[in-house]
Structure formats: C-alpha cells, structure tokens
Amino acid sequence: MTPLVAKLLHGLCMVAWWAIRRPFERKTKRNTLTRDAMDAREKALLAVSFTGLGLLPFAYIATGFPAALDQPFSTPRAIAGLLLFGGALALFHATHKALGRNWSVTLRVREEHALITGGVYRFVRHPMYTAFWMWALAQALTLQNWAVGPAGIIGFGTLYALRVAREEALMRETFGAAWDDYAARTPRLVPFLR
Incomplete structure (x- = not known):
C-alpha cells in the first residue's frame, strides 16, 4: 500500500459514510418536530466536527496539503485504520437502521419519538458516537499527517465533549424513567465498560 492508495481508500470510506446517511436525511425531513435544539452552539459544534472529519481530510486527499507535516508512512498502520473505518461504517449503518425515522443529525425530538433500546442500542446508548470515534481514530491511522490525522479526534472530540450531556438531558x-432505566443498564460508548 502507498500513501496515495491509503488516502483514496479513506476518501471512499468518507463517501460511503455519506451514502449511508443520505436516505435517512431525506426520510427525517418529513418528521414533525416537538423539540429542536439547533441553536448557534449546535451549529458551531457541527462545524468543528465537520471540519476535522470532513473538510481537512478532503482537502488533504485532494491536494496533499500540508505535505510538510506528513509522517513516515506505515502500511500496517494504514491497513489497521482502513479496517477500523470499515467497522465504523458497519456500526454506522446498524445505528441508522435501528433508529429509522427517530434519527437526526442534531438534537431533535419528533412526534411519536420512540426510545430505541434494541439492535446495537442493546450494547451502548450512543453507538453512532462510537462509530464517529472509530472514524476519527481510523483517520489518525490512515492519513498519516501531523495536522490532518488527529483533526478528526479533535473535531469530533469537541462535539462529543460539549454535546453528549445535553443530548442525554433531552x-x-x-x-423520563424509561431513559433512566436504560442508561443505568447500558454503557455510553463501549460495550461492557461502565
């Protein structure tokens, strides 16, 4: 494997991520919302995460900038990153499938919103966040650049740190009690880790 092949495969995984999400974006546009927490803070957090996981990697894949910050390339590390990204894609798809019309890119509650506790939600409360963490780690392994590699961890990490408590409060x-019971028995991100 070469750095170019690793970059191109990482880019294909990014496209696959969007392809998984796109049909759900269309379906949820028909939802009638009872609560929408899309405010300036939420927009800023989404922008920071998108910059770290989307804009910077895309620019790096397309242009190679900033090549001066490239690390010595490691094929095993790139392969590990791509395998991790593949796992993230599988989890991301399973999460969307379990949520169905309850999914939203931001903190929203729709009419007839259901608390999903089956599928991948049996194992963790936030499997979509788990998938994003996997993507961010995969980026650090695959895009071996001192700026772009960790940008996903920083970008998504910022969103996660400033959003998860707000989401759980919502x-x-x-x-109510159904959430509290579910949260008491189900780890937040990693199965079997409390």
Whole structure:
C-alpha cells in the first residue's frame, strides 16, 4: 500500500459514510418536530466536527496539503485504520437502521419519538458516537499527517465533549424513567465498560 492508495481508500470510506446517511436525511425531513435544539452552539459544534472529519481530510486527499507535516508512512498502520473505518461504517449503518425515522443529525425530538433500546442500542446508548470515534481514530491511522490525522479526534472530540450531556438531558426530559432505566443498564460508548 502507498500513501496515495491509503488516502483514496479513506476518501471512499468518507463517501460511503455519506451514502449511508443520505436516505435517512431525506426520510427525517418529513418528521414533525416537538423539540429542536439547533441553536448557534449546535451549529458551531457541527462545524468543528465537520471540519476535522470532513473538510481537512478532503482537502488533504485532494491536494496533499500540508505535505510538510506528513509522517513516515506505515502500511500496517494504514491497513489497521482502513479496517477500523470499515467497522465504523458497519456500526454506522446498524445505528441508522435501528433508529429509522427517530434519527437526526442534531438534537431533535419528533412526534411519536420512540426510545430505541434494541439492535446495537442493546450494547451502548450512543453507538453512532462510537462509530464517529472509530472514524476519527481510523483517520489518525490512515492519513498519516501531523495536522490532518488527529483533526478528526479533535473535531469530533469537541462535539462529543460539549454535546453528549445535553443530548442525554433531552432524552431524560423526553422519556423520563424509561431513559433512566436504560442508561443505568447500558454503557455510553463501549460495550461492557461502565
């Protein structure tokens, strides 16, 4: 494997991520919302995450900039990153499938919103965040550049750190004791880790 092949395969994984999400974006546009927390803070967090996981890697793949910050290329590391990204894609798809019309890119509650506790949600409360963490780690392994590699961890990490408590508060407000029971028995991100 070469750095160019690793970059191109990482880019294909990014396209696959979008292809998984796109049909759900269209379906959820028909939802009638009872609560929408899309405010300036949420927009800023989404922009930071998108920059780290989308804009910077895309620019690097397309142009090679900033090549001066490239690390010595490691094929095993790139392969590990691509395998991790493949796992992230599988989890991402399973998460969307489990959520169906309950999915939203931001903190929203729709009419007839259901608390999903089956499928991948049996194992963790936030499998989509788990998938994003896997993507961010895959980026650091595959795009071996001191700026672009860790940009996903920084970008998504910022969103996660400043959003997850707010999201869980919204779930508690919406589902009450059912959420509390679910949260008490289900780890947040990693199965079997409390």
